[in-house]
Amino acid sequence: MYSKTLQNLFKAKKIQIGDKIKVEKEGFEYIGILMPKPETQDPNSIVLKLENGYNVGIGFEKEVKIELLEKRKKKEFEKLKIKSDPKKLTVSVLGCGGTIASKIEYETGAVYPAFTPEDLIQNFPKLKELANVKGRMLFNLFSEDMSPEHWKIIAKETAKEIKNSDGIVLTHGTDTLHYTSAALSFMLQNLPKPVVLVGSQRSSDRPSSDAEMNLICSVLTALSDIAEVVVCMHGEMSDTFNHVHSGVKVRKMHTSRRDTFKSINVLPYAKVWYEKREIEYLRNDFKKRGKRDLILDTKINPNVCLIWIHPGIKPEFVKSLGKFYDGVVLAGTGLGHVQTNKKDKFCTPIISEIENLINSGIPVAMSPQTIFGRINMNVYETGRKLVKIGVMGNYCDWTPETALVKLMWVLGHTKNMKKIKEMMEKNYVGEISERSIPEGFI
């Protein structure tokens, strides 16, 4: 909150947060939007967002003059009217929410959902230079709230839309973007055209937003030759290129950076150079754009959990999982381990509880809490014991998230333990790499 003095002054001049004002001090004139006071700022300092997008703080003293120029705009976006250019390809943008479709509320500094895909296309007219872009909203959620039911909706709507489009862009929150991209990879197989998930780390109305560049690069990717479910996000901190990641081999790796998404154990499929509007392919082992029939398969059992193995985990807790879930993915230590030592008096092994889960018909799969690298339960005695009791996933280099989503999808298809194991350890869409490459690490 601004100081009492400033609050009173604003009130007297009928100035509100978000209004365009002029501040004169020591011969200088500042024109900009009045911003809410940032937490770290002196409450007696007026914060303006200048026209160049930068914020400036002006210390308030008695000789400072303030003038209201324009009340905050309640911008009404015109409904987008697409004039189709027959020479251009068509890309459909389906909105699922997230920061990319959000707005900063100047009063509180809060971010809230605001933009529809139509708004985005309207806001970023450069998109229309690349393709005939059309858009519609599926729903508007922050992605931490996304559920397996939403994955099904996205898959079904994508399957519909892709018939009348040359590529699909899905705007989505970044928090669980990689869970959704994994789910869509299994639900939308044999794709004829690209399906591109994109998000942003800063809301679309902020000058530092990554939304425009991410959208432009996503549309380019949707026009590319990569007929896979992919994630297209900033490749580095600055606005040079985006990476195109396999939807099953990607992960949000930083809470706040724009280049938060990283390919795990593999190279990204491509770089998209922003200024040049060019795709540079880094791999060639993707399905190429072509005429084929999409296989839509949304059968999924969402009753699967992802459990982090750690010192102190309790056997009775592991035992209880059977009450809540039909399948369990463990994020094991190292090569895929859990507590197994029954001799040392301070150890609390959980392997018997895992065995009991499996024997009661609840499949258990292993994944790495190291995030990078391949599960190998043959190196140590611990791992061999786990394989023996039926833990699945040996030699798989999937991420914990992809293993989780895959087990949900597999359990949507069968309850037969043998078949579950067979399906889990089969490589469907590149979720298990054959070879490990040094470039696949940090």
Added chain:
Amino acid sequence: MYSKTLQNLFKAKKIQIGDKIKVEKEGFEYIGILMPKPETQDPNSIVLKLENGYNVGIGFEKEVKIELLEKRKKKEFEKLKIKSDPKKLTVSVLGCGGTIASKIEYETGAVYPAFTPEDLIQNFPKLKELANVKGRMLFNLFSEDMSPEHWKIIAKETAKEIKNSDGIVLTHGTDTLHYTSAALSFMLQNLPKPVVLVGSQRSSDRPSSDAEMNLICSVLTALSDIAEVVVCMHGEMSDTFNHVHSGVKVRKMHTSRRDTFKSINVLPYAKVWYEKREIEYLRNDFKKRGKRDLILDTKINPNVCLIWIHPGIKPEFVKSLGKFYDGVVLAGTGLGHVQTNKKDKFCTPIISEIENLINSGIPVAMSPQTIFGRINMNVYETGRKLVKIGVMGNYCDWTPETALVKLMWVLGHTKNMKKIKEMMEKNYVGEISERSIPEGFI
């Protein structure tokens, strides 16, 4: 398994895996230890470990001659007799197990615990060029079995040993090395000398082992100026340098690579150049070696769990945590989020269950499942709701593992919710960085 032909031939010649044999083929003579057949190798190819440490595969045909030279040695290590050199400093090696103290069993390819610290010092005589090195075994466990009770033992033994030593090296399995290093960081405060945790990714008797280099670099670190709990492991794949990581800001990030440990959100304290035996400091903000009284504080409540937030997590599962644990650390999505949406019919919010846990006296802290970056529960509505119900950890850039271990340690000291929050969010040993630096990411 080797082919039947080879197995019969070995039997006839009384040759067993691990024996020294001679193989003659096409005028060439190969002398080495007979190895078990690697899985990927032709079963009709004899695999020898040559004296230079490399393995060679020799395709078996009728004209190949095989001869037993020497039965497998049951090497008895002489008990180490330390001749103290008064001009040298003294480093104590305390053994806690792990691969660094393991051996390959040639018959099965299995790795099992075998070496005591005395064995290691005996095996790697170069250690004695650096310092007077003495060693003893605390226990011998694979680190996935390590429990908070073991952390206490290590802390207490380290506190004893450090009085008669210039630095401590702890050999430890890599799987949970970073949990232990975090625990020791809280348990051993105000350190006068370095406490260095070290492990290896390949057992000490393999030619490709990283054990010798890691041990040498650890001893150098134990002699250094860094009076902190640190982890010293390979800095890159080749044998060039080790990194010295803060014990609270480090994580195993790959299932199998030697350079698996990475500093999270900070730079490592130092590089240790292997060939040159030199320390290159990368930071200066560590406690320097000096005269001060170690504060040993092993009070800990191990009843804390680490829960991965993911699509599909069930409210009733979250509710059940109160039955098993006295504290909960969440690995939230993005900036520190969980499901909160109560409006969308497909969402399954868990925020009420988290609130109930907190209200029933079970503290809940947030950590990032992205691994890298800082929790910020002020950006989005979701985060602000979590802060409001009392979730701790806002603005903390700790790893999930460090947050887990810290909550265990804090709960060993108080049951008062206000005091718990105060202690959790206070920076004790560098577990919360003040600034975020770009070099702290991948």
